[in-house]
Amino acid sequence: NSVSVFAPASVANVAVGFDILGFALDRPGDEIVARFSDKPGLRITRITGDGGKLSMDTQKNTASFSAYKLLEHLGENEWGIDMEIHKKMPFGSGLGSSAASAVGGVMAVNELLGGRLSKREILHFAVLGEQLADGAYHADNVAPSLFGGIVLIRSNRDLDVHNIPVPDGLYASVLYPEVEVLTRDARAILKKEVPLSATIEQCGNLAGFMVGLYNSDFGLLSRSLHDVIIEPQRAQLIPHFYATKAAALNAGALGCSISGAGPSIFALSSSRAIAENVGIAMEKIYLEENINCQLFVSPINQ
Numbered sequence: 001n002s003v004s005v006f007a008p009a010s011v012a013n014v015a016v017g018f019d020i021l022g023f024a025l026d027r028p029g030d031e032i033v034a035r036f037s038d039k040p041g042l043r044i045t046r047i048t049g050d051g052g053k054l055s056m057d058t059q060k061n062t063a064s065f066s067a068y069k070l071l072e073h074l075g076e077n078e079w080g081i082d083m084e085i086h087k088k089m090p091f092g093s094g095l096g097s098s099a100a101s102a103v104g105g106v107m108a109v110n111e112l113l114g115g116r117l118s119k120r121e122i123l124h125f126a127v128l129g130e131q132l133a134d135g136a137y138h139a140d141n142v143a144p145s146l147f148g149g150i151v152l153i154r155s156n157r158d159l160d161v162h163n164i165p166v167p168d169g170l171y172a173s174v175l176y177p178e179v180e181v182l183t184r185d186a187r188a189i190l191k192k193e194v195p196l197s198a199t200i201e202q203c204g205n206l207a208g209f210m211v212g213l214y215n216s217d218f219g220l221l222s223r224s225l226h227d228v229i230i231e232p233q234r235a236q237l238i239p240h241f242y243a244t245k246a247a248a249l250n251a252g253a254l255g256c257s258i259s260g261a262g263p264s265i266f267a268l269s270s271s272r273a274i275a276e277n278v279g280i281a282m283e284k285i286y287l288e289e290n291i292n293c294q295l296f297v298s299p300i301n302q
């Protein structure tokens, strides 16, 4: 009468797919526990690892809100359910922390009720939880955290989402420098218009990245991993971004860009060994500047 689920961190945008592409890491992530209780209604009974920052109010917490929306949809609000949230990843990091909680919350309650809906069917409720946190209805962190692997969201409005094949050996190095970048600021600075020439280049890169994934063509992946629209506008928000990117590429990464809205920076590599070296090279930049950082090296699992 108790279930525990893990929902991983994720990297949104992946350089060439602003708001429409993301991949899941194997760790870090959140653990959500749900169990039946005699007292009717959904309640958060415990949160750990958040430094006291997250709300215990069912309607204000992404994990419980996504689960509440599922219960409402099923007409099952009368169940007594206690939820525990164990945050095992940094938030405000650009690693999809609120998305991991939203996914974990709805997954845990769905499983507790016997797995009534499929992952595809609970996606909408997880996106509602994410929307509570950042105001926008977008699945580029939620969908990878729920399904794993690399996910293309053809349309956020319709939740037309597709897992893309992941070549063997593809690894991510993700560095979280402990500097503050607020997602709403990182979105507010973006110009609303994109020049036609940049649009053409980005479309070519996005399509090239997709073909590279389907054909396990690491050369094509590397040539395609260039964000000519968003990264040049957001790089200024992340101290030492370009030095870190140069260090990653020098160490053999296929490509390197901002994870989600930042400040985390991700690089993709064609083996675990390269990804580890890339991570160390990226980390060195911040350690030399006395900025605390956390490094995660992860395969991209489907």
Ligand code: HSE
Residues within 6 Å of the ligand: 012, 013, 018, 019, 020, 134, 140, 183, 186, 187, 260, 261
């Ligand atoms: N795609 C989003 C962005 C991810 O870059 O703003 C953060 O929620």
